[in-house]
Amino acid sequence: NLTQRMSRVVKTLRGEARLTESNTQDMLREVRLALLEADVALPVVREFVARIKEKALGHEVADSLNPGQALVGIVHSELTALMGGDLGEGASELSLATQPPAIILMAGLQGAGKTTTTGKLAKWLTEGGHVQQGRKSGKKKVLVVSADVYRPAAIDQLKTVAEQAKVDFLPSDPSQKPEAIATGAVEHAKRHHYDILIVDTAGRLGVDEAMMREIRSLHDLLNPIETLFVVDAMQGQDAVNTAKAFGDALPLTGVVLTKLDGDARGGAALSVRHVTGKPLKFVGVSEKLDGLEPFHPERMAQRVLGMGDIVSLVEQAQKNIDIAEAQKMAAKLKSSSRFDLNDFRDQLQQVKKMGDMGSLLEKLPAQFSQAASQLQGGQAEKQLRRTEGILNAMTPQERAKPELLKASRKRRIAAGSGVPVQEVNRLLAQFEQMQGMMKQMKKGGMAKMMRAMGG
């Protein structure tokens, strides 16, 4: 994966302050190979790498990073941007604001996952999973119908799926034309006050004219508020051609990428996004009907690059840590013979600046995830606040000379910060351990520690 590929090159690049034509050449080649390995289509890879190169040249490398990390950071943020940027908390995945019924038309090849996704979406909307303008939009009354008259089993399949999803299914007569079924379904939905009508359609094994004509005429007739292109992530390179054909034939409003639970590397996400220019709205992550998730560009970027969340950790650190402050601290550690509780408190403040501890810990690579999981649910942050409270309850002299802290002072500090005395003791013990670590770190200083954190 890219992290491994990059780290090979990165070793030769330490200490360079700027990304240049020559120091990025090898890395860009690795980026290109990593993307191809992830099944991103070749023309998309070419364009993307050219864009990265343009962004990278002349880019200054922050003190806390090496050029390799800086480039990985650029690759990651460009990749995220290309995939649509994060919708952000509470953004709406679907637009449903219209005179009901809001119609959702499903398009895609046979086997892409249209029928399954119809059931998943119906369930999700029925259960009130949809978020509109930052608010849960509430439970919806949803009707599903199949306009797939070519395979007798297709209508039954949707019926079964609808039963499992506990949503209403409108039986359709396979001797009718798809257009007639669609018209009937809209009338039925209006008459029975459905909020949403999802129309499942037929797909062929390959793109063909007859299918495109049919889905286009269904589209014209239904005038859906959402036209979702459903595509199998395992399609890899082929996804580009399919996406292009559907994108040309229909005014798509979004894409659903299915079967991401398999070993698809997610490159199709990038290709499809690039070719259609339409947002990826959902991913399918299981055959089961709860296996639908809103699309997260950032997670997908990581999947494509295969690098855990480490890049955003680097970025976050780069953004928020006051580099000058870190250097001052490093200098201080070098010159002073000791690291006291005042320094410790300063450090805690730095850690706080790096952002929400919980999410920071989640971003660490797998080997730390166990430790991180013990600290989830705001535990880490709570602990941080308590520790800070204890430190604040000390006088500056006490922080400078922890050996002053005898029993009576500890009791005062505990009372002042609202914790039991044992907690003050625990903090002092931790601090002593840390002092030991600091002695070792003095050799390399803060910058080295930051680099170590960056992988």
Ligand code: GDP
């Ligand atoms: P359609 O022909 O486009 O309607 O595709 P179907 O909905 O019938 O799906 C084809 C096959 O893919 C079925 O066996 C589904 O169970 C399976 N499938 C659909 N979506 C997913 C998914 O997200 N993950 C997995 N593992 N299988 C899926």
Ligand code: MG
């Ligand atoms: Mg189907």
